[in-house]
Amino acid sequence: MQLILLCGVQASGKSTFYQQYFYHTHLRLNLDMLKTRHRENMIFEACLASKTKMVIDNTNPDVAARRRYIQRAHDAGFEVIAYYFETDLNSALKRNRQRIGKANIPEVGVRATYKKLEIPQLAEGFSEIFQVKIIDAQQFSIQLLDAV
Secondary structure, eight states: OEEEEEEOOTTSSHHHHHHHHTTTTSEEEOHHHHOSHHHHHHHHHHHHHHTOOEEEESOOOSHHHHHHHHHHHHHTTOEEEEEEEOOOHHHHHHHHHTOOGGGSOOHHHHHHHHHHOOOOOGGGTOSEEEEEEEEETTEEEEEEEEEO
C-alpha cells in the first residue's frame, strides 16, 4: 500500500510524470478533475479503506497542504513517498503559457504557488523523497533526495 504525493508548482511536469510512471499501477487523485476537497476526501478515504495505491497529483506546495494526507495514510498502513518537482519560475511560466484552455493557470496563481513551495522533508512522515526535474520535453531526471 503506497501513497505518493507529487509536490511542485503548476506546469512542473507532475501530471505527465504520473502518466509515464504510475498510470498503470496507482489511482490518480487530482483537484482539477474532482473539483472539491469534499469529493477528493471521499475518494481518498475509499482508497485508504480498500488499500488502493494512489497518487495525489496536486501542487502540495507546503507542509500544511501535505499534512492532510500523511497521517491518515500512515494510520491505514500506507507507505508515504514524496516526489518533489524542482523547476525555476520562468520555466514553469513558459510551459504554462503553452497550455490550452483550463489547463492554463493564471500567472498570478503559478507565482503564488512558487512563493509558498517548501521542499518535502522526512520529518513530515515520508519514507522516501525523490527530486524530479524535466530534462527534455517529456523526459525526467529522478534522484533520491532522502530516505528513512
